[in-house]
Amino acid sequence: MSLNNWESSREEKVSEIEEILKSYLPKQEGFQKVILEAMEYSLMAGGKRLRPMLMLETYRMFGGKSDIIRPFAAAQEMIHTYSLVHDDLPAMDNDEFRRGRRTTHVVYGEDMGILAGDALLNYAFETAATAFEMEPESAPVIGKAIAILAGKAGVYGMIGGQVVDVSSSGRQIEREKLDFIYALKTGALIESSMMIGAVLAGASKDEIRTIERIASKVGLAFQIQDDILDVTSTTDELGKPVHSDEKNEKTTYVTLRGLEQAKQDVEVISEEALTLLEGLPVANPFLTRLLRELIHRKK
Template identity: 50%
Template sequence: MEFKQALKERANQVEILLKRYMPKEEGYQKTIIEAMNYSLNAGGKRLRPILAMEACSIVGGNIEDVIPFAVAIEMIHTYSLIHDDLPALDNDDLRRGKKTNHIVFGEDMAILAGDALLNYAFEVMLSNSIDKENPNKYLKAINEIAKTSGIYGMIGGQVVDIQSENKQISKEKLDYIHNNKTAAIIIGCMRAGAIIGNATEEQLENITKYAKNIGLSFQIVDDILDIIGDESKLGKKVGSDIENQKSTYPSLIGLDESKKVAYRLIEEAKNSIKLIDSNAKFLNGLADYIIDREY
């Protein structure tokens, strides 16, 4: 309960920050900004911005320096969800218990809202890097986020995921999908936070291991919840993976074995982060939360 309260407090902080960085809903841009805000403010765990700030903090950095990047990461994540929900992709009607963006604003505006969030994310990061004393590390952080959310990260994973629907695929290909579609942006946000916090190479390596392991575990748990999850807690329907004939960890290696793999990954993540901070209370708590979550 103590960790969940800490997570809630950090998520609430992110909510406030998101509102601070978004433009006002006015002028000719009013409708598109409304559509952006509709999905951006729809709730969620806010794990990615929280992880960016935690990575900066655990290596001794100033969290204030990473805030614009944390906000931008959530914008990028939200854009990906808007596009994922579109009829051409997952064709979902609900996201976080609310109607999806294209149901409310139409497909045309939903596509543009996703595009706008992606572009605005980079505008926020760049505008908060130009006049910095050491702009090089901020540019490195932006590069991490760009790379892990692009064709060699999240989008690359999404493409292979789409191409693999209605097909039996190997575990190797499934790992590629999960490591890129889900884990890559988690790795990117933590590496970006650590870089801004002036992490050593050794610290950066251990943060990368932690991020990769919790990212893959997070997706495996998602696969599991799509079978045994509670729709009222998840805020979306379950069984879509089976309905779409998608290869998942449970479909390839079974439910029980999938749980074992997820637990092993979480233990490896915790071992990595202990090499930076033997306590690492929040990040250890987050690892445990990922494996035990119900939504």
């Protein structure tokens, strides 16, 4: 696939996800209209849509053909978005810009920022649960997917990582703790994305376990690349403030390992993920390429 073809094919995939997200957004009416607006404002602010994309493509790789993947793809992006909305709050990272736009609490007020995050998290489960009505006969596998969605987003997943990240801010931490933060804060949602794709498509237990390992490596590589871009990119290119790690005195792969070693880490870990992916009895060229592109991403 040429670079141009690849980029237009990736844009198509993003449009597909935007369309899915829109179809699950609540109608903006009623006394509580302001929160429905705030949810849309934060959810439709663009972004790479990496998590739903990984979910959809893993689902397709294992031969999934049903629409029940759609509410889960939307739910995953809602969870990712809520975590950003709450991360940006004054009591957390206190960020005023995200993806080139004012953050949710800046536009709607801090109280609505808290409630919009809560609403998105809750609505993720509300959305995922619509799959039960779509395909009642798949209830057991939908149940498994919901358990993964919740588990990887919670205290043993993303939130656990955020907690350690927040409480480590402004102090040096060791490699073990940094890996814990990265595995949970970033890795966990990548894992659930790919695992849910596999589970809903009927992959075997062994295949799901391999997918989890792949995703874990992808998540780590992705986060280290984030550290790298924070020091090598510009605010314009990235659509968010650079050097924020330095400002927040955060330990990152770049501060712990140095820029060149961090770059090499990304390459090594990504290659490990791709090798595992190639070992599977199924394949999806788009997914393979997507994981490969993560190494070279500029934003």
